Amino acid sequence: MLSVETYPTLGEAAGAVGQGAQYLAGGTLVMRDVNYGDQSFSRIIRSGQVDRDIRADAGGLRIGAGTTMAGILASRDAEFLHPVARQVGGPAVRNMATVGGNLFAQHPYGDFATALLALDAQIHWADGRTEPIEGFFAGRDNARGLVSHITCARPNAGDFRWLKISRVKPKGVSVMSIAAWLPGGARPSNVRIAFGAMGPTPLRAKAAEAALNGQSLDEAGIAQALTVCTQDLAPQDDPLASAWYRQEVAPVHLKRLLLGGRS
Ligand SMILES: Cc1cc2nc3c(=O)[nH]c(=O)nc-3n(C[C@H](O)[C@H](O)[C@H](O)COP(=O)(O)OP(=O)(O)OC[C@H]3O[C@@H](n4cnc5c(N)ncnc54)[C@H](O)[C@@H]3O)c2cc1C
Incomplete structure (x- = not known):
């Protein structure tokens, strides 16, 4: 039996994730698991509030975790990441697949996350915690809460x-x-x-x-x-x-x- 819980804010949704639950972002992996009859989770968590904001400033680039690969491709500020986003799956996958979901994608997936590691990204959690991407990978666990956004370097052209x-x-x-x-x-x-x-x-x-x-x-x-x-x-x-x-x-x-x- 699978239940679907929808919360108005990301913070409330973050409070509901834990063992036996999966957050549904783009769903390219979660829904595949559902369709394969994966029994390792029985709750799907959704949020009515999704952060898709991409913004560049002097400190670098901020990417909402709910940004899709298509969203990256539509952003001028994220132009240096276009070659990466363009190579995640085909058009249907890119329309759904999020940056946040890519951080949790298991081998051999995680192309966008690889680029974020090279760019010295910081992971910002919905409860206000921030951690460097290397620490995030070392303890990667999707029961730890929800990622709200990511910040990373915005390299000079060609770097x-x-x-x-x-x-x-x-x-x-x-x-x-x-x-x-x-x-x-x-x-x-x-x-x-x-x-x-x-x-x-x-x-x-x-x-x-x-x-x-x-x-x-x-x-x-x-x-x-x-x-x-x-x-x-x-x-x-x-x-x-x-x-x-x-x-x-x-x-x-x-x-x-x-x-x-x-x-
Ligand atoms: C046909 C196909 C081709 C693909 N090709 C590629 C490819 O070329 N390269 C590649 O890297 N990947 C690929 N993928 C994998 C996948 O589409 C991407 O990794 C995608 O970015 C996952 O994001 P999502 O939003 O769909 O994740 P979801 O399926 O919604 O979630 C995946 C996991 O991430 C967790 N999660 C999602 N968002 C958050 C958040 N904000 N905070 C905390 N946890 C979160 C969920 O709980 C879940 O455990 C492919 C998948 C398919 C089905």
Whole structure:
């Protein structure tokens, strides 16, 4: 037996989530689970108040958790994220799939969340808590409340790069995805590189980041980063690719991303 509970505000809905409940955002994953007869939850929580506000200011970009991928694509402020949103599923999925839901999507999903990790995002919960995205992933649990919005960096033009590798074009799921934030022009510093579908959650390639800081983005400058880029990753086998394959090809794709020019 499945019950559906609708609350007027996000705060009230957040108070109702917990074990045995699923919040219904876009529903692309929750409704699939319902249709498959998933018995792990018996309550669906909905909110009459959905945050779809996208706003840029001097501090960066604010994205309401209820923003869909189509909403990202319609936003000028979020233009640097268009290549990411465009590669989440097909048009029907993008019309429903939310940024908040993507944070909770299990392997191999979570393309948008991978980009947010590279962009040093902060997760803002409906009850006022804020936590860095890495802490969020470390304790990811959809019984912890509801995310109201996300804030992240808004890189200078060309400093953000994105690459998704999939077997089925144009809308296959990720064999892996890579997001890189390379501030500082020809010799970037404070580099952040995140891999999706290379672990249970999106993960940073911290050894590669350290090896890239201050280096020029050419064959010689990136060589050490390619050597160490899988050190912090934990790929797993799935029907798309084995962990071994993912490990072997990660440096190849990172090289393409880093030498491929600024998007
Ligand atoms: C055919 C198909 C193709 C897909 N392709 C891709 C793809 O290419 N890339 C990709 O990354 N994903 C893909 N997905 C997965 C999914 O569509 C996306 O990850 C999407 O962003 C999930 O968002 P949603 O709003 O639909 O989540 P929902 O199904 O509504 O919810 C998913 C989970 O997130 C939790 N949740 C949602 N919002 C919040 C919130 N604000 N606070 C707390 N918890 C919340 C829910 O409780 C639930 O556990 C695909 C799915 C399908 C069915």
